[in-house]
Amino acid sequence: MTREYTTTRDIVGPLLLVERVVDVTYGELVELEYPGGVRSLGNVLEVNGDVALVQAFAGTSGANPSETKVRFLGRALEIGVSRDMLGRVFDGLGRPRDGGPEIIPDERRTIYGEPINPTARDFPDDFIQTGVSAIDGLNPLVRGQKLPIFSGAGLPHNELAAQVARQAAVLARSAQADAVGEKLEGEFAVVFAAMGITFADADFFMTEFRNTAAIERAVLFLNLADDPAVERIATPRVALTAAEYLAYTCDMHVLVVLTDMTYYCEALREVSAARKEVPGRRGYPGYLYTDLATIYERAGRIKGAKGSITQVPILTMPDDDKTHPIPDLTGYITEGQIILDRSLNRSGVYPPIAVLPSLSRLKQKGIGAGKTREDHADLSNQLFGAYARGVQAKELAVILGEAALSDSDKAFVAFADAFEARFIQQGQHEDRSIERTLEIGWELMALLPRSELKRIKDAYVEKYLPREGDA
Amino acid sequence: MERGTILKVAGPLVVAVGLERAKMYDLVRVGEQGLMGEIIEMRGDRASIQVYEETEGLGPGMPVESTGAPLSVELGPGMLGAVYDGVQRPLDELERRAGAFLSRGISAPGLDRDKRWEFVPAVAVGARVSGGDIIGTVQENEVIEHRILVPPALAGEIVEFSAGAHTVTDTVAKLRDADGAVHDLTMMQVWPVRMPRPYARKVASGEPLVTGTRVIDTFFPLVKGGVACIPGPFGAGKTVTQHQVAKWSNAQVVIFIGCGERGNEMTDVLMEFPELTDPYSGQPLMKRTVLVANTSNMPVAAREASVYTGITMAEYFRDMGYEVVLQADSTSRWAEAMREISGRLEEMPGDEGFPAYLGTKLAAFYERAGAVECLGSVSVIGSVSPPGGDLSEPVVQNTLRVVKVFWALQDTLAYERHFPAIDWLTSYSLYLERLRPHWDAEVSERYRARRDECMAILQRESNLAEIVRLVGLEALSPEEQILMETAKSIREDFLQQNAFRDDDQFTSLAKQDRLLEMILLFHTTAIEAHRQGAPLRGIFSAPVREKIARAKYGTGDETDIFDEIASDIETQLVGEGGVNA
């Protein structure tokens, strides 16, 4: 039941206030036609009596009050989903962008999804081997987790995300505590959503996917820097709707890469400002946390379902500031964060992951005997502790000079340097097995006095620490 | 049941007309699907309603029906082990009815209507009883005997009992009041969540709420019926700490409110608690636990209600005489829900957009904690998630005005993987004096003194660390260097505690005391040994230090190890190994 009006009263930023409407509902999809034939989709943000507030995804440039046609479509924004989405490129609202035909949908779904009932969730505990030591060894990703990359302008977050998407593999559970399982075969898919990134960045991903044939099992939703900003608010939801279909209807393990969440939030702020809402911190709306949660919480595993959704959102921290509302609220929702560091990057370390402030909250259940290896948790704890101490000692050395350090501090400094050079540092196309990662970890442990290995059970030290002359 | 119509829809807020006879906080049904909502403001003929479900698809002209009753919870047998959303809908039942995703418009009662419970009268027919008196019991599970109470406002004589298997809505007793009216009593009570349940008198308890977490129990302890807050930036350990308390504390009933937090955290509890054994009863932990789970992606208005739902349940168990711990994770998300609704109501905002009544609401919530006469208590622990970890923000500041214990989490400690990342220099507990008699009698007379001495050492360490940073360790006197080592030992061998290691997650008070004793014994003996000429290097590398470091591990009280350590300290520092070598 389509109803068309030309009763727009006000146009403010991306918003239109339409009067004398009937039967309009909250969230309803709207089609706008500006003089000259330009069309935009939109949705209803508020309806008060016979007045509706509409946000135009393509913005309002070209709109005017008297001639703009506003059609209310009687349903929410939907996309058609099907397995044929794989290998295709869509725009930010889910329309083909690759010149290919419309897909023939298996079904249509509204993009807002529904919250997963907490009792229906299955706890994520399958280790994903990304082949990146700084992640696998210390802050491992598990299936169904949401683990963002906090980055900054000019840092290689795209390279890292592409590497993870390429290499991600799940290991079979192993019966032996001291052996890791084989790589599992299964149906994997990558859903990639771009919000406001440049064509060059999007093209980098497409090329990477194409070169490794990953494109066959990828679905891309692109809202690029020169595409309408408000449309970005819908893009991650469109992508996640596709991901949910692939995961829970087609039984696939889906890795969703969302980039760049910063531009998404800015679009949200733009709309909020146009609505003259009372802002929270730095002008971002007070409901930013809740809004982001409705995106990030769509990651997970469901009991009885074969597929899963793992999210790796990327965001560039304005000014490298972790306390900025976007990284801050993200960190409060996601299950950890991988933080990239400018000074590591400057000193040529790739991936420049700042391991100390990075965190994977789901690692406890994803690693250890049967999953990776029995010594993994203790070893990673000790690596953290030792690296933290080494970094501290290095800071001290800067002020007081190397000579002022105690012998044990010197050992930790040497450890920290070796750790950055051998453990964190690796090639962009180097896919390290978890065994190799743990092995490097133990080689580094050998640089420390044995009495310092307090966080590792004695039995593991006996078993895994390379003996002198071994290394 | 009055019917009105929707005038306006803006996110979770709906404005309706035609509900002139409805009252503030009445529960209403909105739209064709009958979505649950609550009236939160009335202006002229307009009622503002916060809707507990997603409002997409609602529009002007659709019906609204008032139920005439306020938002309430159902209290009775069947709550333990359950998991509810913010307005007490049983989530497992919703899953059975609607599948893995929460669709709208489905509802189910908080208490199962079909299940029968064995009711055993506790008083005789003819007994005179009044509100809060126990008239019977139901063995709800292996752990908790559910006590059936006279509803608060009633008093009179029991004229009839009906023992045996009953559903929660069956009449199990009849009570005749002073006017001769006879009331049917059931095992279920319905109580409005926003109204505190009455009690005769609050008392100041001097009993510790033992958590097994060393930094809490020894340094910043909580009493039963006390209030604590745990603020910290993301990833500093709020949730893990609260889970530890839920698992190990010596409370009888635990209510955990996941208020606007992660779905997987709830799943974690749901999967882990039935497997874990309650250290006190030997039964699965889930049997003493009620979960209220309104995760961040669930409707924001129901999040606002969730803390009230939880605390009302806590008060009910308190009224039965139980020691209850209620944990709210996170109160910041609750405050944000208030802010969002307030914004939609176009109220005048206060600090950072929060409503001006934020402080009053927070205080009123924490005020519902306490120990009451007739033995029960509600301890409340609320986590706070300050933006950017900034403790000057409104939620932290308003909370600090009312709580007595402050566990400040530091991200710098978390980065070093010093867990629990509770900062010993800024945290505090105002219950130390109240606990003194109990500590002296039940732990040891030296416990408090040892705690204070360790605290003083940590204080000194932070001052000396400043000097070390500027001029190096060499600038310290030998005794100061010993102190630095002792402080390190307190931090690493006592304060650090790994929640994920079976042999570290719980330490009894007696053992905490002994650990401190050993650390301090090493300290004084080291100073003495050095005075007598033992070199620092030798003292610091004494093998007993590793034994001290490992003493915290273990699942029992392991007291023999301490005697061994004490004698090692003696021999290695002053005996053959040390001064007299």
Ligand SMILES: Nc1ncnc2c1ncn2[C@@H]1O[C@H](COP(=O)(O)OP(=O)(O)OP(=O)(O)O)[C@@H](O)[C@H]1O
């Ligand atoms: N006592 C502890 N022992 C070992 N690890 C801990 C401990 N406390 C916290 N951690 C580690 O810190 C991580 C983050 O803790 P937690 O999830 O409790 O943070 P949080 O403060 O609740 O964060 P948020 O506010 O974002 O929910 C955990 O996943 C765990 O790795």
